[in-house]
Structures are given as structure tokens and as C-alpha cells.
Amino acid sequence: MSSIVRLADYKNDDKIDWDSYKTAQKNNGEICQKCNAYQFPAQGHLAICFDCVSIATDRDEVTHNHLARCPVCRETWRPEEMWLTECTSDSSRDLYCPTCNHEFTVEVHIVSSLTSPPLVEPEGE
Numbered sequence: 001m002s003s004i005v006r007l008a009d010y011k012n013d014d015k016i017d018w019d020s021y022k023t024a025q026k027n028n029g030e031i032c033q034k035c036n037a038y039q040f041p042a043q044g045h046l047a048i049c050f051d052c053v054s055i056a057t058d059r060d061e062v063t064h065n066h067l068a069r070c071p072v073c074r075e076t077w078r079p080e081e082m083w084l085t086e087c088t089s090d091s092s093r094d095l096y097c098p099t100c101n102h103e104f105t106v107e108v109h110i111v112s113s114l115t116s117p118p119l120v121e122p123e124g125e
């Protein structure tokens with residue numbers, strides 16, 4: 001069992017050194033070297049996540065939380081955030097590969113989450 005990087009070890013005067021913490025997590029294989037996705041269990045060394053392995057090697061359609069892949073030259077990149085925030089529902093988007101200029105369509109899946117209001121005291125009787 002490899003151990004987990006402790007956030008407390010990167011804390012100085014109540015300030016956290018996030019850059020060093022992330023780097024340590026990366027070196028320990030807790031987060032993907034390429035896309036920063038959390039991985040479990042930690043590998044204990046530099047590692048890339050299943051999705052990044054898949055996008056690099058799979059010939060079929062691939063799904064990745066952050067990266068698009070050009071079907072021609074296999075370039076992978078993170079489409080601009082501006083572009084992503086414009087997507088409010090599942091949709092198709094046309095992309096140009098930044099390397100070979102090939103135009104292709106990606107399907108964007110929006111993952112939703114629920115935010116509930118803060119706790120309140122129960123009504124008195």
C-alpha cells in the first residue's frame with residue numbers, strides 16, 4: 001500500500017502551498033499526470049489515468065472529461081473554457097484540431113450536480 005500525500009505537510013502558518021501539494025500528489029500517482037483527475041488507489045509513482053490511456057491508445061470513440069482528440073493526427077487538447085461554459089445542455093460541437101486543422105464534431109455531455117440550501121433549525125412546536 002502506498003501512502004497518501006498529507007495536505008497538513010504542505011501547510012505553513014495556515015497557508016497551503018497548493019503548487020507543491022499538487023506536484024507531490026502527481027509524483028505519488030494520486031492525480032493523473034496529464035489531466036489532474038483523481039485516481040484511486042494511488043500508484044506511488046507518476047501515472048496517467050484510465051481515460052488518458054484510453055484517449056492515447058483506443059482506435060474507437062473515446063470519452064474524456066477534459067480532453068478532445070483529433071481523429072486524424074491524435075492530438076489531444078483541452079477545448080477553451082469559454083467554449084465549455086457556453087454549453088448548457090448535452091450537445092454537439094464542431095472543433096478544429098490545433099495541429100492539423102481537421103474539423104470534426106464532439107459530443108458534449110453536461111454533468112449536473114445538486115446544491116441544497118444550508119441547514120436550518122427545525123420549526124418550533
Ligand SMILES: [Zn+2]
Pocket residue numbers: 032033034035036037048049050051052
Ligand atoms: Zn488523465
Ligand SMILES: [Zn+2]
Pocket residue numbers: 070071072073074075097098099100101102
Ligand atoms: Zn489533428
